[in-house]
Amino acid sequence: MLGAVSNPTLAGEYTETATRHLMQSVQMQRDGSHLARLSSLRLLQDPEMKDMFYRLLQHDDWHVQVHALLGLAEIDGSGQLDPWLVTQVAPLAREQVIAHAIDMGMLDTSGMQKILEWDRLEAANQLLLMAELQAAGETGMVDVDRLTTLANDNDLIVSAIAALLLAERDASPLSAVDARLATASPSERLSVLRRMIEIIRIYELDAATPWLARMLENESSEDLTYWGTYTLMTIDPDRARPHWNRMLGSDPSYRNRIMGALQFLESGLAPDADVRTRLDAEDDPLIAKILDTAELHADGQPITAQVKGLIDTGHPRVIDWAMRTARDLPLDQAVSIYGYFIDLPENTRRRSQQITQRSHAISAMATLLEIAPEEAIDRLRAADDDSMQQQTLLMGSMQSQHPGVAEVVSQIRRIGSSRADSLALLLLARTNENLSPNDLQQLGRISAGGGQLTNTLQIQAAWLYLKHTDGLQTAMVRLTPEG
Numbered sequence: 001m002l003g004a005v006s007n008p009t010l011a012g013e014y015t016e017t018a019t020r021h022l023m024q025s026v027q028m029q030r031d032g033s034h035l036a037r038l039s040s041l042r043l044l045q046d047p048e049m050k051d052m053f054y055r056l057l058q059h060d061d062w063h064v065q066v067h068a069l070l071g072l073a074e075i076d077g078s079g080q081l082d083p084w085l086v087t088q089v090a091p092l093a094r095e096q097v098i099a100h101a102i103d104m105g106m107l108d109t110s111g112m113q114k115i116l117e118w119d120r121l122e123a124a125n126q127l128l129l130m131a132e133l134q135a136a137g138e139t140g141m142v143d144v145d146r147l148t149t150l151a152n153d154n155d156l157i158v159s160a161i162a163a164l165l166l167a168e169r170d171a172s173p174l175s176a177v178d179a180r181l182a183t184a185s186p187s188e189r190l191s192v193l194r195r196m197i198e199i200i201r202i203y204e205l206d207a208a209t210p211w212l213a214r215m216l217e218n219e220s221s222e223d224l225t226y227w228g229t230y231t232l233m234t235i236d237p238d239r240a241r242p243h244w245n246r247m248l249g250s251d252p253s254y255r256n257r258i259m260g261a262l263q264f265l266e267s268g269l270a271p272d273a274d275v276r277t278r279l280d281a282e283d284d285p286l287i288a289k290i291l292d293t294a295e296l297h298a299d300g301q302p303i304t305a306q307v308k309g310l311i312d313t314g315h316p317r318v319i320d321w322a323m324r325t326a327r328d329l330p331l332d333q334a335v336s337i338y339g340y341f342i343d344l345p346e347n348t349r350r351r352s353q354q355i356t357q358r359s360h361a362i363s364a365m366a367t368l369l370e371i372a373p374e375e376a377i378d379r380l381r382a383a384d385d386d387s388m389q390q391q392t393l394l395m396g397s398m399q400s401q402h403p404g405v406a407e408v409v410s411q412i413r414r415i416g417s418s419r420a421d422s423l424a425l426l427l428l429a430r431t432n433e434n435l436s437p438n439d440l441q442q443l444g445r446i447s448a449g450g451g452q453l454t455n456t457l458q459i460q461a462a463w464l465y466l467k468h469t470d471g472l473q474t475a476m477v478r479l480t481p482e483g
Contacts, residue, residue: 014444014465019475021447021462026052026479028061033455038067040456041463044430045401047075048467051476057089065093066100073106081106083114091122098125102132109138116143123150123158131165135203144169156180156188160196167207174211193224201231209236216243226259233267248278261290262317270298286313297325304333308340314353323360327367335372338364342379346389358392365396369405377404385413386420394423398457406431417442422451422461429464440468 025037056068073081081101101107112129133141150162151173163173232240293306310318326337341364345357368376383390414421446461
């Protein structure tokens with residue numbers, strides 16, 4: 001428990017407001033804002049939320065159940081999802097939480113196996129878990145008989161995914177899927193094939209690439225052709241090249257030329273002279289930059305300068321690629337690129353670009369705190385007080401639990417209710433056990449909307465205010481998790 005409040009007269013001043021904020025996070029709001037509030041609360045990773053999350057497992061809104069399960073995993077010492085609890089929530093919540101937990105590293109192979117042992121597990125969840133086990137090399141945990149049964153399921157998507165997972169052992173289920181696809185409606189066929197292509201790409205199912213190549217030979221859908229070709233490029237480049245040529249066509253539009261170049265960048269392949277010619281790279285600076293970067297990246301060469309050049313183009317797809325890919329580069333390159341994202345809004349005069357760039361900068365700071373925390377903390381320490389960059393760095397820091405952040409924010413001069421001051425106080429209140437009376441009062445004001453912060457951050461202030469004033473237990477009584 002946090003230290004005693006040094007001025008008891010302040011303790012209850014904002015208790016009612018803070019409690020109402022918490023109630024809005026657990027009671028369904030028409031605009032869905034309760035989910036954003038819960039997501040924000042989870043960022044605190046406070047073990048004292050355990051009781052609240054257990055209550056929310058019974059919520060009528062399955063989205064809330066997802067947040068409750070993930071919140072419990074995040075505050076658990078193991079950082080793992082509880083397999084038994086997964087079986088106790090609504091089917092839609094179960095499907096979403098299993099997928100999220102896998103992406104977040106909260107479900108190890110042991111946990112997957114335990115969930116698979118439940119005899120009422122939905123087919124889609126069975127397939128997802130078996131796909132993950134197979135990808136992890138745990139083939140002994142994959143029930144082939146169960147997969148074979150699922151390959152004959154009435155649901156065509158279930159049948160198709162099971163057939164893909166069986167492809168390494170037996171290709172005949174894929175032939176059966178083709179027969180069913182031939183009689184499916186156009187919309188069902190499109191939906192099933194999109195999902196099959198995605199599964200092949202995510203799990204790198206080499207044995208399914210011959211089937212994919214045959215499917216693409218006469219495919220008319222631009223969407224399926226693009227993603228199918230890209231998937232082949234990531235797994236079997238030689239098999240993919242004829243399909244890339246066909247996709248591009250003899251007289252490609254500018255959009256198709258850009259997309260064709262991006263496929264090389266995304267797949268990590270080096271473009272040859274023929275690719276450059278077909279894309280008219282020498283006549284277009286953006287295409288040339290994309291292909292130059294792709295070539296260097298494929299050869300394992302430093303690409304820091306090239307990535308910064310791509311960021312400067314402002315093209316959404318290349319910026320998204322840079323944000324995702326930079327963390328997998330050598331650390332010095334990653335630090336430089338994420339630092340460039342952070343500095344960009346400060347160096348741009350066009351107001352229309354600054355909002356998007358600041359969003360990227362916030363994400364870059366959060367990533368930098370993961371991969372190079374000392375570099376990130378040094379940037380926070382050096383930022384001018386009350387500057388927009390300080391606000392950006394503080395916003396990025398809200399997603400981190402690194403102890404160095406609290407040390408820096410404790411040194412920030414907080415003399416008012418500016419946004420930067422409010423963000424700094426929120427970060428400080430997470431770890432500091434003895435807030436001053438002034439800080440405690442300001443924390444209450446923030447929860448009441450007086451700190452220039454959004455509702456999603458005011459909810460953090462509400463929780464922290466109640467925690468620092470020993471008001472959580474009383475507030476919990478009023479948190480009725482009704483739908």
